[in-house]
Amino acid sequence: MSDEKAKTLKDIFKEIESERCLLHRVIRLLDEFIDGPMCGRCLPCPMGSYEMRIRVRNLIEGRGGREDIDAIRExxxxxxxxxxxxRGKDVAEYIEKSLKEQEDVYVAHATGRCPERVCKALIRYRVIPEKCTMCGDCLEVCKDFAIVGEKKAPYRTGYLPFEIVDKRCSRCGECIKVCQYxxxxxxDVAEQEPQQVGV
Ligand code: SF4
Ligand code: SF4
Ligand code: SF4
Structure with a gap:
């Protein structure tokens, strides 16, 4: 038998504060509430939690729009x-307060932008060609083989700046840490390809 103590809602509220993105705090609250303290004895609590989880996930994963925010508000x-x-009241109150005080963060996600640049579906990593010295450091740390480029050798010419193949990039952030230049x-994805969202 496991000695692990079940998480309380208080524990969950404390833990989610480590998330930089507001919507990551909200989705983690809903995930952990549903998997833990929520007992399911009265219907509005699980129904509301499941529906809001879908809506928040839409926003985080770049499929969201104004209709998701309206649904949460309702x-x-x-x-x-x-x-x-x-417990159900506290979860609802937390989300209502987050929406009231930081609606701009919800709206940003609905238009394809995560202000904290945390939501992986809403960001892209990109090499700035003018700054790239073709040192090859990023190539060595990219475990997803998402970087293409040839390391510059002093005795050769004709090099092109490195590039990141977006489809392969897992947004791990390792390349940005090692690039000294x-x-x-x-x-933001929204900056590159304006999205058709319901806003
Ligand atoms: S509000 Fe309370 S009693 Fe109702 S399902 Fe949620 S946790 Fe259970
Ligand atoms: S680490 Fe930076 S400068 Fe070096 S190849 Fe990669 S992007 Fe270019
Ligand atoms: S973010 Fe990670 S996966 Fe993407 S290019 Fe950089 S090192 Fe590779």
Whole structure:
């Protein structure tokens, strides 16, 4: 038998504070609440939590739009009023407060931008060609073989700056750490390819 103590909602609220992105805090709260303290005895609490989890995930994964924000806004007061115990009410209250105080973060995600540049579906890593010295350091640390380029040798010419193949990039961030020339940047997907979202 496991000695591990079940997490309380208080533990979860404390743990999620380590997430930089607000929506990562919210999705982690919902995931852990659903998998843990939520008992399912009254319907509005699980129904609201599951629905909001889908909506927040849409926003994080770049499929979201204004309709997801509107749905969350509609769910939270209902969940707050109808939840039978304090746990359901606390979760609803946390999300309602986050939406009220930081609506701009929700809206940014709905338009394809994560202000903290954390949501992997909403960012791209890119080599700045003018800054790349073709040193090859990034190539060595990229475990996903997402970087293409040939390391510069002093006795040869005709080199091209390195490039990142987006489809292969897992957004691990290792390349940016090793590039001494500041030649790798993180850009918003929205900046590169304007999205058709319902806003
Ligand atoms: S509000 Fe409380 S009683 Fe109702 S499902 Fe949620 S945790 Fe269970
Ligand atoms: S580490 Fe930086 S400068 Fe070196 S090849 Fe990669 S992007 Fe270019
Ligand atoms: S972020 Fe990671 S996977 Fe993407 S190019 Fe850089 S090292 Fe490779």
């Amino acid at each position: 769910i939270v007061p209902k969940m707050f009023i109808s939840s039978m115990c304090k 500041g030649a790798i940047e993180i850009v």
